[in-house]
Amino acid sequence: MITESDIEHIAELADIGISRDEVPEFTKQFNAIIEYFEVLDTVEGESAPVVGITNVFREDEPRPGLSQEEALANAGSTENGFIKAPRVM
């Protein structure tokens, strides 16, 4: 059973905003969905390593990329050729 405070906590973990009015509706929907997910409790067996496939690697060599102008073209705020982001600390 997921509570309204669980929903607020998950929204915080996901860094996704949630408005007060949405909390009861999301809680109800989550409970219905998670109840549906319970069928997975009846899955038997453990996870096993996948066989027959291999990783694809490449050499870590410089390759052509976007120009600075292209890389900044879609950024909302830039300063002196850098992308500007909100302060983290």
Added chain:
Amino acid sequence: MAGTLDFSPDDRYNAFITTCRQAPFSDGTLAGTAVAVKDNISTAGIRTTCGSKILEGYVPPYDAHVVELLRQAGAAIVGKTNMDEFGMGSTTETSAFGPTRNPADPERVPGGSSGGSAAAVAAGLVPMALGTDTGGSIRCPAAFCGIVGLKPTYGRVSRYGLIAYANSLEQVGSMARTVEDASRLMSVIAHYDPRDSTMLDRPYDHRPVAEVKGLRVGIPEEYFGEGVDPRVGERVRDAIGVLEGLGAETVPVSIPGMRHALAAYYVICTSEASSNLARFDGVRYGPAVDTRKSWHEAYQDLRLELFGAEVRRRIMLGTFALSAGYAGRYYAKAQVARRKIREDFERALREVDIIAGPTMPTVAFRLGEKTDPISMYLSDILTAPANLAGIPAISVPCGRVDGLPVGLQIMGRQFEDERVVDVAFAYEQEVRA
């Protein structure tokens, strides 16, 4: 032959988010052919929104591999089609640009999430279009709109430049009014690209052959069970009867893992989405984040404002399914269920050459009919298994119920896309004759 195609469609069904009125084209196998591209596939110089406000104004600086290939083949890219926001939906109603309507009945949804591509093709605005299919997003709208939609084998078409939703499930594929055109478009887009490390070098270069004599067709009981409209089941059985008339043999098969398929699918796709969609932070693209606020506050406010409810619900579901204390119960179990479903298909496809059933359990819903998430999710029950198993699947129109199109779904072994195309072609040629 090279030039510019004038494209001024009467887009009464809201199939397009962006149209290119003057679409350049060059020489090649698709020279001058109008092709529409789903709006989650990057097109250099043409805005790409994923049906979301969070990518408003975004103009990709590069082309997806499939778009490079389209341009090389001479196609005229005439526009970007409407879709459920980030591909999350089965109706195209979650688009920030308004719903697309179904040309077969404008009061109905076109299906989703590639509903704009399907409607553009069905309405005759373009002969072919690219869609993407994570859990049925090509086949569902193809079935609902009465066109052909091919989801290729996982790893056959490059995902480079496809804006990721659920990487382990999704593929770009072709949509068209005829199997032949769907196959032609597939021949253009299925070429090796080292930039997608999940790709195999297995190009598709095939002309459909209408030959099913001696073919063994598996009929899974699970595809005709509870939740499937019996009238849809009947149309599909009639279609399978047409294949029998052409010399195919039907064999009952079983996919017992189907009972876990939808839950496993939703756990996996939401988990992958919760990671993939973290990049939409208003810093590198999209409407600018407020840099005066602190990081978490700015990020949360932006995402609340610019993501729709279904996208936020799925990001939260995935975050929950991966969170400490729950990951073993949900994500790990979903992966086991996925493996078992793949094994079920492999086992069945050792006995038979293809598996056939309905694409969708019902005909197209009315606009606004699906209000709660679960009832929307349930509509993916017959399509999501092919994504979990990574196998090719095609939907081809097979008659109508209440005047609305029904799709026959044909699934095959991994990398036998040619065979599912041939079977669809044989059926189509027989009923058109």
